[in-house]
Amino acid sequence: MSNLYKVVFVLGPPGSGKGTQCALIQKNFGLVHLSAGDLLREEQESKSQYGQLIAEHIRNGTIVPVAITCALLENAMKASGDCAGFLIDGFPRNQDNLDGWQKNMADKVDVKFTLYLSCKVDVCVSRCLNRKQGRADDNEESLRKRIHTYNTQTYPIIEYYEKLGLVREVATCRDTDEVYTDIEKIFKEAGF
Numbered sequence: 001m002s003n004l005y006k007v008v009f010v011l012g013p014p015g016s017g018k019g020t021q022c023a024l025i026q027k028n029f030g031l032v033h034l035s036a037g038d039l040l041r042e043e044q045e046s047k048s049q050y051g052q053l054i055a056e057h058i059r060n061g062t063i064v065p066v067a068i069t070c071a072l073l074e075n076a077m078k079a080s081g082d083c084a085g086f087l088i089d090g091f092p093r094n095q096d097n098l099d100g101w102q103k104n105m106a107d108k109v110d111v112k113f114t115l116y117l118s119c120k121v122d123v124c125v126s127r128c129l130n131r132k133q134g135r136a137d138d139n140e141e142s143l144r145k146r147i148h149t150y151n152t153q154t155y156p157i158i159e160y161y162e163k164l165g166l167v168r169e170v171a172t173c174r175d176t177d178e179v180y181t182d183i184e185k186i187f188k189e190a191g192f
């Protein structure tokens with residue numbers, strides 16, 4: 001038996017439905033959903049010394065240095081007590097995220113797989129523009145930058161896990177419940 005935290009990374013373009021599907025997985029499988037983006041927004045709002053830096057990265061669609069994000073994730077994992085594992089949504093999003101995670105967390109966790117939510121860009125953009133969560137980055141200019149960051153920095157991380165045989169892809173340009181049905185099978189097959 002291992003005491004390591006079980007982890008599933010959830011990646012995909014902005015608006016692909018990571019937060020939506022993680023909420024359903026959390027409810028049905030007892031994994032705790034940790035969104036790197038949500039943790040960064042909370043940190044920014046808490047008048048942290050990193051507030052301005054985080055706000056600039058979010059508006060520009062660029063990626064916050066891993067030391068900040070990884071510490072927020074590790075603290076949230078420690079604070080959540082016993083659970084079936086963690087859904088880490090929106091991380092690792094670039095090589096710096098991956099390197100920092102490998103250095104600080106690799107020996108504390110058991111990464112089961114990466115759930116890759118794939119979706120066409122035009123669908124993703126229109127979902128974000130209609131999301132109405134008051135986010136500073138759900139506008140056309142920030143979205144262009146976020147999609148660029150996704151294509152050039154995040155997709156290569158998905159390819160890295162793909163080469164390790166650790167990617168489970170689900171197409172999300174469909175109704176939420178159809179997408180979730182496929183995701184549920186994947187988690188059951190993985191023993192959750």
Ligand SMILES: Nc1ncnc2c1ncn2[C@@H]1O[C@H](COP(=O)(O)OP(=O)(O)O)[C@@H](O)[C@H]1O
Nearest residue numbers: 014015016017018019020127131172174175176
């Ligand atoms: N399968 C779907 N069909 C239609 N709208 C969706 C679907 N999944 C998510 N949405 C909506 O799209 C927006 C973005 O979803 P969200 O889960 O926040 O994506 P992400 O975390 O990947 O950016 C939200 O308004 C959400 O309600």
Ligand SMILES: Nc1ccn([C@@H]2O[C@H](COP(=O)(O)OP(=O)(O)O)[C@@H](O)[C@H]2O)c(=O)n1
Nearest residue numbers: 014015036037057058062063064090091093
């Ligand atoms: N690992 C991460 C995750 C998010 N972020 C920042 O937070 C922003 C919003 O991330 P998010 O995951 O909430 O966005 P969505 O993909 O859910 O739309 C990103 O565009 C980045 O600027 C980051 O810097 N590092």
Ligand SMILES: [Mg+2]
Nearest residue numbers: 018019035037
């Ligand atoms: Mg999200």
